[in-house]
Amino acid sequence: MPVRVGGMAKTAVPEERRRRRRPTKQGTVLTHDLIVDTALRMLREHGAQGFTARRLGLALGADASTVYRYFAGLDELTRAIADELMHRAMRRWAPAGAWRADLRDLGLRIHASYLAHPQAAVLAASRVSGRVHEIAADEAVLGVLRGAGFADPAAVRIYHVFIDQSLAFAALDAASLALPADARETDEAVWHATYARLPAETHPNIAATAQLLAQRMNASAYPAALDLLLAAAAAELVDA
Amino acid sequence: MPVRVGGMAKTAVPEERRRRRRPTKQGTVLTHDLIVDTALRMLREHGAQGFTARRLGLALGADASTVYRYFAGLDELTRAIADELMHRAMRRWAPAGAWRADLRDLGLRIHASYLAHPQAAVLAASRVSGRVHEIAADEAVLGVLRGAGFADPAAVRIYHVFIDQSLAFAALDAASLALPADARETDEAVWHATYARLPAETHPNIAATAQLLAQRMNASAYPAALDLLLAAAAAELVDA
């Protein structure tokens, strides 16, 4: 029977992540953290096809089945990876007292953390069941909002939009980056060509804005969406 | 060599989707549309594990390899599915002249269209390379915005946030619905229990808002985010 790491636990449990190390015959030492880090590295270097039990075992200098001593299956490992990404976003974030700047900072950190491992983000979005809850994040963000003077219902509502928007854009933008560079360029080229070739008679609005579209559509819309949310929240705070 | 349906085409091409029908030995007739519809049905009924070439062939009353006569591979079929979802959202939408209501309507339609087939949405998000472009959508939305008086840069910027936000939330919310009903309830129960059990000393903000969190966090944040975007756009229009 394989050792299950956390069962239905929704968040990373520090106690369980630090496992005591034990030297083995070959000298290799496996840890939950080590497996997660290796998986992240393989995802980054070899794409989604790097995330197989066999390749992972090989990269760890171990057998494929060894992974199952630490995780009940690849789905559970995927969950651990998703938790790790969120955890990294929170790691060095500390609210400084200005709620708007603090939230903007955290949002960009979450977004950047997922985009730093696009393949992992895509994998997490498709295989992880349920929302990725980092309780520390919930508590901290709610604290920032309530401390700024938002009433409880407004704080919860803003937090809800904030966190879901951050995760949603992170997943969407990660999908664009998850392709190999050459495929991405081909994509963009085809897309530009498609837009540029549309006759003004049938598609006047695209033809009129083709230049602007080409500039904008390859970037992320998340910063703009985030600023929108923060501006709306600020307006609400002034009114109250 | 299998018949490739669209190669690098970015959007559904109506001419290619309607294929002439020919009776075969068993009387079954395969079409691109029929395969896509069947795949959608199997995804809905049997989840992500229903989306295999063998099961799909079985459901079509044909062999697994038959699918490859119509699509170069499952990735191409997935792309066709994603295009179909966007196409359905656009199908019965027609701007009525009030830009804000029109965009809100379209946004909710896109969201609903993806959420009507959560498994397909998750699949599309993870396997489709590049953004799902429905050129008709681009043209129509840009037309609405420019017609409402937005200058070109503002129209493009607002369209960008609008479409990415819609797709991003659709994918995120679909992931929650993509689980079997019992797993979803278990998830929510565990989550509530986790929040309810947190002591007020260590997590005062969660403890103070637990009731509100339970009410809000299981719903979609998309309508709120959409209204935020539209309100900000309206404010911008008044200023100009």
Added chain:
DNA sequence: ACACGAACGTCAACCGCGTTGGCATAAGGA
């Protein structure tokens, strides 16, 4: 000092998957 149980890693195997090449058959045009 020693035996015992748990933790850990390996080996071999099972079954299902995507995909392909070769073959048979039917439709439609010459």
Added chain:
DNA sequence: TCCTTATGCCAACGCGGTTGACGTTCGTGT
């Protein structure tokens, strides 16, 4: 009628997740 093409089926290849049996090592209680 014959030939081309479209279409479907069969068998097979390689690879994937996962599991159960087995050996080995380590900490621990006696």
